Amino acid sequence: MAKNFSTRQENYSQWYNDIVIKADLAENSAVRGCMVIKPYGYAIWEKMQSALDKMFKDTGHSNAYFPIFIPKSFFSKEASHVKGFAKECAVVTHYRLKNSDDGKGIIVDEDAKLEEELIVRPTSETIIWDTYKNWIQSYRDLPILVNQWANVVRWEMRTRLFLRTTEFLWQEGHTAHATKDEAIAETKQMLNIYADFAENWMALPVLKGTKSPNERFAGAIETYCIEALMQDGKALQSGTSHFLGQNFAKAFDVKFLSKENKLEYVWASSWGVSTRLMGALIMAHSDDNGLVLPPKLAPIQVVIVPIYKKEEQLAQISEKANQIKKALQKKGISVKYDDRDTFKPGWKFSEYEFKGVPVRLVIGPRDLENETVEIARRDTLEKEVLKITDIENKVEHLLEQIQKNLFQKAYSFREDNTYKVDSWNEFKEIIDKKGGFLLSHWDGTEETEEKIKEETKATIRTIPLDNNPEEGKCIYTGKPSKQRVVFAKAY
RNA sequence: CGGGGUAUAGCGUAGUCCGGUUAGCGCGCCUGCUUUGGGAGCAGGAGGUCGCAGGUUCGAAUCCUGCUACCCCGACCA
Structure with a gap:
């Protein structure tokens, strides 16, 4: 089944597509740009969801649900927001179909035109803030810490x-606060949760930082992000x-009465990760033999053949296998015993x-005969034969090792592909030939960022938070700069 | 949305230029026997409105027109 797939060297994007399709993660659907997430792929997403959901709840957030449709008028209330999303919105204009006059098909009933068109949400800030308006009167109503799992x-x-993809699944958190500092603290807290999740669950090292004005979310004062480097x-x-x-x-006139009995506007944050x-998970760890999953997100952690x-x-073997399976499950490890007779072991x-x-x-x-079991690990493809005694602890330990090893490998890869660059020629050379993260000085202007993008396709991925201030000259204009930023070509 | 390419069985493909038997092959699928420590072997079998809709023709997978989907490259973007 999984024979004949591309290698990373031959054709990287084909390699990626092959893994998604042949590892049964997802496939294209009858609807352009929309995918079917298959059970195995969805199981991974569910593991991500449950880990993130717990992290959100542990920090005081609750889940809620808002409509998929947003009245057009809501959408246009925040100027830069509508400007950012207008070009990519699906719009509902009618609410009824009818049989066509020639009886051959079904058509839109023009008599069923909506008074006001509805936008299929590309994000929910507007409908949520229109709702929060009714929820908030006093500082006692704050903060509101709500998340929703939804499609957009x-x-x-x-x-x-x-x-x-045209439709994707994500979570979007929307919080309301009495003070600016509190809203900023919330924004940073969630960034740290994302970074924690990426590194400890996905085994994916990420850079934390802010976006340049060019790359900022439509309607935000500041956008924080985590950026990862693909293979x-x-x-x-x-x-x-x-x-x-x-x-x-x-934009939605959401005010509250403060302790001092003064009417003030509410402060906000929003945050999201998607399918x-x-x-990222696929491209971070997988190799030319297929998908490689970190144990903490693998739907099946151990298979017994x-x-x-x-x-x-x-x-006899099944008896032994089921004993092992039970012992592993007791430790919370997910195990599949594949005793199907319709496939051969090698398959x-x-x-x-x-x-x-x-x-x-x-x-x-x-x-x-020997009271042993052969154990093989996916990350290194190593095999060894172990005594069956205490196998559940050995497996548990190995899963932890694999999780660590994957992070370590991804981390070294990022280190090996991060360059401090101070000359424009070198910059162009590295971006063109090797890719990776380039740490260079930038004069802080949108024009320079735009020019660099035009000439090299590289953009500022992030302005790192843990940056050491350093005097230098802009890689492009030579103007003075106070810190390095991260350039890269991006997905 | 612009440029290029592709569409034939579940998957991969031959045939298309130059119209003419029953559309061929590999993998997979089904049945049986032999197999089982890295994608098994043999034998038999099923499976096709040739992407969709029109047109040209005695005759269309093949020629013409329109549409749709997918892939690659750009612009846009999480």
């Missing part, structure tokens, strides 16, 4: 499975957290390898 639609020109040397924005100031409060994280000649042998090995299952246990007649 952005009508993109070019789509790629998980990385950019082809391109950057992937993996999560954003926005400090919205009072922009939406002013794009699936793309029996090898046998006769039915009675299978019965199963390749299958689970391609699907990125972190650990494979093999039990055959030899193992029954």
